[in-house]
Amino acid sequence: MSGTSSAAAERDDAHVWHPWSPIGPSSGPMIARAEGYRLWDVDGREYIDGVSGAMNCSCGYGRPELIAAVSDQLRALTHVDLSFGAHEPSGRLAERLADLLGHGLTRTFFANSGSEGIEAACRIALNYWSNRSESRRRIVSFERGYHGSTALCQSLSGLPAALPDLPSAVPVTRVALTDEPRALTDPAACDRLLDAWEQALDEPGAGEAAAVVVEPLLNVGGGVVFHPSFLAGLRRLCDERGVLLVIDEVFTGFGRTGAMFGFQHSGIAPDLVVMSKGITSGYVPLSAVTTTDRVYREFAADPVYGGLRYGHTTSGHAAACAVALATLDLIERDELVVNAQDRGTELLHGLRGLAGHAGVADVRGLGLTVVVECSSVDTAARLREEIGRHGVLLRQQMSSLLAVPPLVIDAAGARELVSHVLDALDTAGRHVG
Numbered sequence: 001m002s003g004t005s006s007a008a009a010e011r012d013d014a015h016v017w018h019p020w021s022p023i024g025p026s027s028g029p030m031i032a033r034a035e036g037y038r039l040w041d042v043d044g045r046e047y048i049d050g051v052s053g054a055m056n057c058s059c060g061y062g063r064p065e066l067i068a069a070v071s072d073q074l075r076a077l078t079h080v081d082l083s084f085g086a087h088e089p090s091g092r093l094a095e096r097l098a099d100l101l102g103h104g105l106t107r108t109f110f111a112n113s114g115s116e117g118i119e120a121a122c123r124i125a126l127n128y129w130s131n132r133s134e135s136r137r138r139i140v141s142f143e144r145g146y147h148g149s150t151a152l153c154q155s156l157s158g159l160p161a162a163l164p165d166l167p168s169a170v171p172v173t174r175v176a177l178t179d180e181p182r183a184l185t186d187p188a189a190c191d192r193l194l195d196a197w198e199q200a201l202d203e204p205g206a207g208e209a210a211a212v213v214v215e216p217l218l219n220v221g222g223g224v225v226f227h228p229s230f231l232a233g234l235r236r237l238c239d240e241r242g243v244l245l246v247i248d249e250v251f252t253g254f255g256r257t258g259a260m261f262g263f264q265h266s267g268i269a270p271d272l273v274v275m276s277k278g279i280t281s282g283y284v285p286l287s288a289v290t291t292t293d294r295v296y297r298e299f300a301a302d303p304v305y306g307g308l309r310y311g312h313t314t315s316g317h318a319a320a321c322a323v324a325l326a327t328l329d330l331i332e333r334d335e336l337v338v339n340a341q342d343r344g345t346e347l348l349h350g351l352r353g354l355a356g357h358a359g360v361a362d363v364r365g366l367g368l369t370v371v372v373e374c375s376s377v378d379t380a381a382r383l384r385e386e387i388g389r390h391g392v393l394l395r396q397q398m399s400s401l402l403a404v405p406p407l408v409i410d411a412a413g414a415r416e417l418v419s420h421v422l423d424a425l426d427t428a429g430r431h432v433g
């Protein structure tokens, strides 16, 4: 663990089981303090946070408005179980999401994590059809998609890290990319991809599809950015077959791509939208699934409750809803979506200086998600370490490095990030390929 000193690292090595990590001591830094878009480790080393914490800290660290929203709410009321009663912040947040999402997406179910949100969205989509007495059970997703770590979420993904160790509860068809990721910003490549989706939806003998679950850009799958015609074409394919379109905005939602939601780049209307991460700027856990009145009303036919048979004790926790409302205030007041677009353009321009560098295969991006695809997973790992030594934390997703700093990063911070990365590549460049 870098940022070592202290008994804290030893304690961590002895007692903490880190998720998605090999057994043994953590190789990442131990962070002690954070402010804005900067972090300090236990030894006082400073970093630019190019990973936004867990890709969720959109408004940056130490925001008094967000801290006050949590503490004020906890003082007034901790929570009310939403299966038993109601509290005001969840209603205010659901109303606000309906306004932001548009397209008749007016009804929100709350959970705690992105995985729970996706699990809920799949259950809603599947039960929508059973409530209508139609036998549609199959879900279609991207092989390189990532939707979380519950058994159902893992069965949607074909990524090696997410490979399920339990049998899938429902049939899933996973669509492979038809071109290299770097080609998919091109409309012709998206047409080829849509052909593959059409075949998957119409797969003989597989049963009718209930729902399609997709991310607007593949985050864990290596920072794969699509031309906007892709989602528009997928919406058309779903409409032709009556399939519900579930958009996973867990990573992309709330400004990350330079629009409030990733699907808005394609001008489409989803049937269900799943949100988490940026909804509270990562200050406390929350996720939301928003759908239409048409989907909601079908649940009156549920044989047990005449409603949804799914939920969690802390679904829509009042403090989480309060901080989400304060997060939305900050995003709007400080025009963070515009800032994400502007800083993202600068970062992309700056990091394009790496194209042609030994070990770098492509540089692409959408909003404040900038992707440096390396020639191999090992090269990406070595470059990420060197970049870390130069004071910038980046996220490795397969052979890609993602720069996804908080949406509050300013022009000076974006320049500093680029300059540290270029310096690190200069240091490492002689040894990678």
Ligand SMILES: Cc1ncc(COP(=O)(O)O)c(C=O)c1O
Pocket (backbone or CB within 6 Å): 113, 114, 115, 116, 118, 146, 147, 148, 149, 215, 219, 220, 248, 249, 250, 251, 252, 276, 277
């Ligand atoms: C697109 C996407 N969906 C779902 C998830 C799962 O969210 P969580 O880790 O909060 O369960 C993630 C997490 O990174 C994600 O990026």
